[in-house]
Amino acid sequence: MAQISPRLAHTYFAEISAxxxxxxxxxxxxHMVRLHQQGHVVIGDIAIRCYKNRSKWTYDERDIRRAAQAFADFRLDPGDVVEFQVPPYRERDDQDPEERGRADWREKVASWMYWNARHQHQEQRHCEDRDDSWQRIGAHGLPGGLTWEEFTAACSGRRQNIASTRPLELMTRSGGNLFLPRAYAELLDRWEQVTEDLVASARTCSxxxxxxxxxxAWRTPSPLGYVTLCPPCSGATFQRYTGHLRGVLYGSARRRSTRADGYLCRLCSESRAAVWDHCHDHGLVRGPLTELTREFLQVRGPFR
Structure with missing residues (x-):
């Protein structure tokens, strides 16, 4: 297996699928934005596995070339289209927790429309005149008073991406109706299923x-990538941190010889740790954390 870097994979893919x-x-x-969640990058309906080699993430060059060639060979009939119907607006709090973040390309496109409709509504009205009219489909087939021209202009330059494709470039409008090529809509339907299957597999304790x-939340790093361990299985496998590195400098040989991934996260005590957190003012070790916990603390501030 020829392993290649993410940037080289991007170069090969772009050249072959040009x-x-x-x-x-x-x-x-x-960017590998779903790496922690399910260990793959999904382009269209093709899942490309990510590999960890010497602490760096790589791809199998054969996977990249096969996927790129599949998209180079992809055919669209511009005359064979299906209507895109904007789903009704739903507040996030009204959604089942299991549905949040689920792969749903129709909801994703609609969220872009509703966001722009709301923004336009707020700009055009005073605070006391604002209502929920922006949530209803208007005369142009889009939410509120948003027109297709206004929507596409507002999206210009943004990374409006689904399944590593740009759906707005293929969407057309006739009257008050929106359309997409049938083959593309079917591709996005398959993307939903592929993504759901990957998530279902990755959320199962190994x-x-x-x-x-x-x-x-149960995903934990390992030398070969991420594995899934529930809190009881993690607790039975890794030891709790008892503060034995308290007062030790982060850069000391003692810290470097002690791996963080042999411990449970100091904060959640449920998942395998990945990194040593330390005080940037004094340079002292604070404890082992998961990667997600460390990222959260970088935004919210450190624990004491």
């Missing part, structure tokens, strides 16, 4: 087969 009928945006090959949350 003449694709689909407007592709393969930047996710570099030891006891219990089902965890879909957003990857």
């Amino acid at each position: 003449d694709s009928a689909l407007p592709l945006d393969p930047d996710d090959l570099v 030891r006891c087969r219990a089902q965890g949350p879909p957003w990857g």
Whole structure:
């Protein structure tokens, strides 16, 4: 297996798929935004596995070339279209927790429309005149008073991406109706299923087969990538941190010889740790954390 870096994978993919009928945006090959959740980058309906090699993430070059060639060969019939109907507006709090973050391309496109409709509504009215009219489909087939021209202009320059493709470039309008090529809509339907299957597999504890949350809270790093362990299985495998490195400098040999991934996260005590957190003012070790916890603390501030 020839392993290549994310940037080289992006270069190969872009070169091979350059003449694709689909407007592709393969930047996710570099950003790997779902890596922690399910260990793959999904482009269209093709899941490309990510590998960990010597602490760096890589791809199998054959996977990249096969996926790119599939999109180079993809065919669209511009005359064979299906109507895109904007789903009704739903508040996030009204959604089942299991549905939040689920792959749903129609809801994703609609969320862009509702966001722009709301923004336009707020700009055009005083605070006391604002209502929920922006949530209702208007005369132009879009939410509120938003027109297709206003919507596409507002989206210009933004990374409006689904399944590493740009759906707005293929969407057309006739009267008050919106349309997409049938083959593309079917591709996005398959993307939903592929993504759901990956998430379902990745949320299953690799030891006891219990089902965890879909957003990857049970995922823990390992030398070969991420594995899924429930809190009881993690507790039985890794030790709790008891503060034995208190007062030790982060850069000391003692810290460097002690791996953080042998411990449970100091804060949640449920998942395997990945990194040592330390005080940036004094340079002292504070404790082992998961990668997600450390990212959260970088935004919210450190624990004491």
